[in-house]
Amino acid sequence: MRYIAYIFALIAGAALSLEGAIYAELGNTIGKLETSFYNFLFGSIIVGLLWLFFGKGKISYVTEAPKWSLLGGLLGVVYLTVIVISVPLVGVGITMVSVILGQLITSMVIEHFGWFGISRMRINKEKILSVVCMIIALILVF
Numbered sequence: 001m002r003y004i005a006y007i008f009a010l011i012a013g014a015a016l017s018l019e020g021a022i023y024a025e026l027g028n029t030i031g032k033l034e035t036s037f038y039n040f041l042f043g044s045i046i047v048g049l050l051w052l053f054f055g056k057g058k059i060s061y062v063t064e065a066p067k068w069s070l071l072g073g074l075l076g077v078v079y080l081t082v083i084v085i086s087v088p089l090v091g092v093g094i095t096m097v098s099v100i101l102g103q104l105i106t107s108m109v110i111e112h113f114g115w116f117g118i119s120r121m122r123i124n125k126e127k128i129l130s131v132v133c134m135i136i137a138l139i140l141v142f
Contacts, residue, residue, distance in 0.1 A: 016083075017096050023080070024087035036081045068116075093141045101134045 027035040051059075062070070079099075086095040108127050114120035 013096075013100075016099070017092055019080075020083045020087045020095055021092045023084045024092075027084040028088060032081065032084045035084050036077060039080055040077065094138065097134065097138045097141050101131070101138060104134055105131060 023035050023039065026038070030038070083095060083099070086098075108123050108131070110116060110118055111121040112123045
């Protein structure tokens with residue numbers, strides 16, 4: 001099951017690069033903020049339909065969730081809008097390597113301190129080396 005998760009993560013990464021390139025072009029046509037709005041509107045409709053037919057949770061419990069856990073929507077808007085703005089300026093490669101580097105560093109900090117209920121995993125030499133390698137990749141892609 002673990003390897004299937006890796007495959008899905010690779011597919012998601014490929015989808016993000018495709019999305020970045022596609023939405024960069026759409027942003028050039030209709031505008032940057034309009035592209036983000038389009039993405040979330042269209043995505044909300046699709047997820048809303050999936051939720052109606054397959055949802056098993058209790059969305060009414062959203063008021064009982066920790067308030068910080070509701071920030072995901074805001075972070076998604078920030079992410080997509082920055083992608084739409086960055087890809088035309090620096091390209092898909094640099095944008096995605098930068099995104100991955102930001103994800104890697106942030107995930108290491110989250111795991112190191114055990115934030116958000118995540119199991120603690122200390123930062124070690126291998127993790128630092130992976131960040132250095134990603135910085136080298138960023139320089140090489142540039």
